[in-house]
Amino acid sequence: MIIDSTFWVAISFFIFIGLIVYLKVPQKIDKSLNESIKKIEDDLNNAEKLKDEAKNLLSEYEGKVSKSKDEIKNLIDKAKSEAEKNIIKTNEEFHKIVENRKKTAEEKIRQMKIQALKDVKNLSVNIAISSVEKIIKNSIDKKKLDKVYLSSIEETKKILKNKSI
Numbered sequence: 417m418i419i420d421s422t423f424w425v426a427i428s429f430f431i432f433i434g435l436i437v438y439l440k441v442p443q444k445i446d447k448s449l450n451e452s453i454k455k456i457e458d459d460l461n462n463a464e465k466l467k468d469e470a471k472n473l474l475s476e477y478e479g480k481v482s483k484s485k486d487e488i489k490n491l492i493d494k495a496k497s498e499a500e501k502n503i504i505k506t507n508e509e510f511h512k513i514v515e516n517r518k519k520t521a522e523e524k525i526r527q528m529k530i531q532a533l534k535d536v537k538n539l540s541v542n543i544a545i546s547s548v549e550k551i552i553k554n555s556i557d558k559k560k561l562d563k564v565y566l567s568s569i570e571e572t573k574k575i576l577k578n579k580s581i
Contacts (some may be wrong), residue, residue: 543570 548568
């Protein structure tokens with residue numbers, strides 16, 4: 417039999433396989449692969465848990481966002497309502513103030529009119545009295561003048577009292 421290089425390659429191959437089996441390389445590779453698989457499975461499980469937690473957190477925050485949007489909408493609606501009420505209230509108060517000022521001005525005008533009429537009456541009476549005095553002084557003697565003057569004054573006082581009452 418001829419021992420050639422193929423024979424030695426085959427023997428080397430069997431020795432190499434024997435050494436691998438003897439040194440338990442396949443079990444070590446299997447153990448290493450199993451550990452890697454277990455680690456990957458654990459990582460996947462952790463990733464799934466994290467994913468579920470993230471989904472839960474996302475749904476919680478979406479709920480909170482939705483609630484906060486509703487609250488903001490309610491606050492805006494309340495603010496609008498309050499603003500409208502305040503505008504109406506301010507408008508009513510403004511109209512009341514204007515109406516009060518109008519009434520006050522009308523009352524002042526009425527009082528001024530009454531005062532003006534009194535002033536005109538008094539001035540008219542004074543002018544009439546002075547005119548009568550001048551006429552009487554020029555046309556009547558002193559004794560008659562005094563009598564007429566006193567009676568005119570008394571008569572004027574009576575007329576004014578009756579009109580004032």
